[in-house]
Amino acid sequence: MNSSPNLFKHLGSDIPAGLVVFLVALPLCLGIALASGAPLFSGIIAGVVGGIVVGSLSGSHTSVSGPAAGLTVIVLTAITELGSFEVFLSAVVLAGIIQIIFGILKAGIIGYYFPTSVIKGMLAGIGIILIIKQIPYAFGVNETKNLGEYIPFINDWGAVRDLGNLTGVIDWGAVIITIVSLSILIIWDLPAFKRGVFGKLVPGPLVVVLLGVGLNKLFKFFIPVLYLDTEDKVILPILSSLGDFANLLTFPDFSQILSSEVWIVAITIGIIASLETLLSLEAADKIDQYKRVSPPNKELFAQGIGNMINGFIGGLPVTAVIVRSSANVTSGAKTKMSALVHGVLLFASVMLIPGLLNLIPLACLAAILLQVGYKLTKVSLFKTQAKLGWDQFLPFIITIVGIVVFDLLVGIGLGMCVAVIYILIRNYENSHVLEESTTTKGNTIRIKLSEEVSFLNKGSLIKTLDEIEEDKHVIIDGSNSKVIDYDVLEVIENFKVTAKTKNIKVETINIQSIKIASLH
Template sequence: MLLLKVPIARFVWHDVFASAVVFLVALPLSMGIAIASGVPMEKAASVGLVTAIIGGLVVGPLSGSPLQVSGPAAGLTVMVVDFIQKYGFETLGIIVMIGGLVQIVAGLFRLGPVFRAVSPALIQGMLAGIGVLIFASQFHVMVDDIPPGTGKEFGGILNLWLIPAAVFKGVTEPAHRPAAVIGLLTIAILSLWAALAPKALRLVPAALLGVVAATAATSSFDLDVRYVPVPERLLDAARAPRLADLDALRDIGVWLAGLSLAFVASAESLLTATAADSLQRHAVRTGYNRELIAQGTGNILCGLLNVLPVTGVIVRTSANVMAGARTRLSSFLHGAWILLFVLLLPQLLSMIPVAALAAILVYTGAKLVKVDFAKDLWRQDRIETLVFGVTFAGVVGFDLLTGILLGVGVSLARLVYTFSHLAIRVEKNDTSRFVHMFLDGAATFIRLPRFAGALEEIPPGYDAHIHLGRLTYIDHACLTMLIDWGKNFEAAGGRLHLDRDILHRLFEEQASPSANAT
């Protein structure tokens, strides 16, 4: 029995330590993400922290990815801002519940692995666009200003365009200068800690250090900045939708918002779970359908409490794995620590300057734009780079859903092109009476007339070699046509050479024309 207790105790210690690290990462990020999501300022701290608590206490034990940590995510901020502006904060809970219900249904129908088929270029383009929008909006908040694009058409572009004006305010106007100093201090700590932190101390979250330093600076120098407003009882901000709120279900736009939320949140969660699998070897691999059901359950509860949607978060998940977590206990405990903090020490939250949280999100937004990924993609696949660019431009220029749909449209167009493109090159030597035909691409019924026409141009009595080495696919219509043409060609005195082994590979040992094979 002693031999069994020792490793269990060791695992528990690993999980307790990791949960403390994740708690320190999640605390400032949860509040900052709520502010960036357009939640009313007086409710932002409560809403963000309640979502994090649900991500730990509810999603953690149910999760199909034992080491994944869930909570409010920067990747959903742009979408939530749009929902709140269009339908009001009171309707957010309805949208989140619809999203959660869709996730559970998708999990029950075992659609989890389908979300993994989303193009990485589309996901990275989406995240890069979200990163730019977060950076642009929170840059203004970092100088204690209101983002000028809030509630306006092309607001993201307007926020980006007026960043120089925010810099000017932060440098010249006394009302904005203290917040700008706090924001720069926070960003400097985040950047320097990431680059220069000793290996033994890298588990200490940079975001926590930035918030602590910013809070200490504002208190020591009595700076005139905005602070995080905290209600007397943090959990009072969470409430169930009222009967009047259910009228929103008559609006088809609300249902579409829930569907789009389910898609984006599911894709982000399952991609994060996949990343968690690649980072560790201790826990079992992800059960994708179970993960969808867990996320859906969490989002239904978040909707009932009218807080932010929950999803798997890569920053917290990677911190959890790097801190040595072994089981799902770590995720659960991080939610417990946040709950205890909210219940016992809420007054500390009111000492945090809003500029510090905005600075963390400015830094986070910049990190979401992975320039190296785009460069590598350009070298490897220009069409996928187009998917990345179109998605990015759509998210920044229009909205998140439009960007995703544009990216999906380009991906589908590429798929149609791949399955309809067939290059045919013919080399004919009249002296030797030999014809080489090279096929490159997919031979489908769409290209059957052209394929048939090229075959019929081969003179009778010649030797013909049809090269299939670069053929990626041949459907039944083209195969039948090739077989019939081959029989007629040989009956007229010609000799047909086919790469029989390639046909076998393409059609799993289907019969090829009765012709000589080379």
């Protein structure tokens, strides 16, 4: 497939995929705004900007941007500390500028230095949290009437513990709709059904939503006790004109633009949003069926422009989001047109059909997200990583545990630390090759240094040299080495001195001699 296809060439695949992403993104946009302590409409604005603006400028064919659940706690704290949402928006504008600078300076290359095991662990961790956090929706829990109580990715362990009390508050209408919805999604995923005309043309999530609305209407007229009322359905503001939309926009307050608090928030959002974007971009490329590589610097630039606009009109900060991106890929998207479609649908939905959207049971959306979560954290993924060995499995599993127990960035950080430890261990073990032979001149030990010998290899080399017995002939061969650190050269020079006490003859080949200031 051409790496830069005509955006209108695959509308048959991209429009249905964009619709699926829209259905996934809509409740998240609203819920993230609520959980962030921001105006509800700021989540919708962020979704529209993430889809249309970032989608247009991005070089990725599969990644979809929107309000960042991983930033929710940061946003909530920032709004509280800065004193108002308007002042917070000024920090979002600055964060956008910082990301644009990152893009211009080509800082996106940092994303290439995250190992596959950590990225897969990130996907699986997000999938697990997504499943956990959708359970209350699936059971129709509505004690608080607040979507923010169960937003995915926010590790509220009190809410997780409360899952054990669901039996007392279960809404059986929601349970029925969830079961029916999951059944449809499973059927739609069957290979035989996918090959059929109907399965190809009609996305399963659309059928789930339509059937969920229909089932709830049946409950209302025939089984009222099962009927899901307003608090268990999507809640959108009703708009009658573009003027109403404009009235919901919020503009930044730059009066505190020089304060250190605003800049700290801006830098924090700029860095974390960029890192989350690069990781999500890498993850999206890994699940792209065409294995296209997205330009990270262009993505940072696009995200920066998007966040600047969000700051100016009242939107939450956005990043590339793996849940939306994975839903996009698994729904058959082929170009970034699907991201644009999802953004246009978000805007059109709040303008044209908010009343209809408010009929959608949250249980339907929960079922869609449960399936997305399952696809991100399949049992087969764990088996595959385990077969690759501990150096792949341990960073993978530590990343998952860190994300589930703490948060996204802590989990990634822990996984990276474990991966780096394995790199250090490999460097320690692979610094040299030891060969021992017996000749007429006596026992000869040849130590062949590897291609690159750094200070990380010093410990391994010292251990090998210390274990050499008396009366040996030692040849230290650097013929294959392109780089030998000063630390290693110093170890060799020191060994030449200490070897005399053990009657060891030392010979070096292609190794630069250095002067040691003091050997005592």
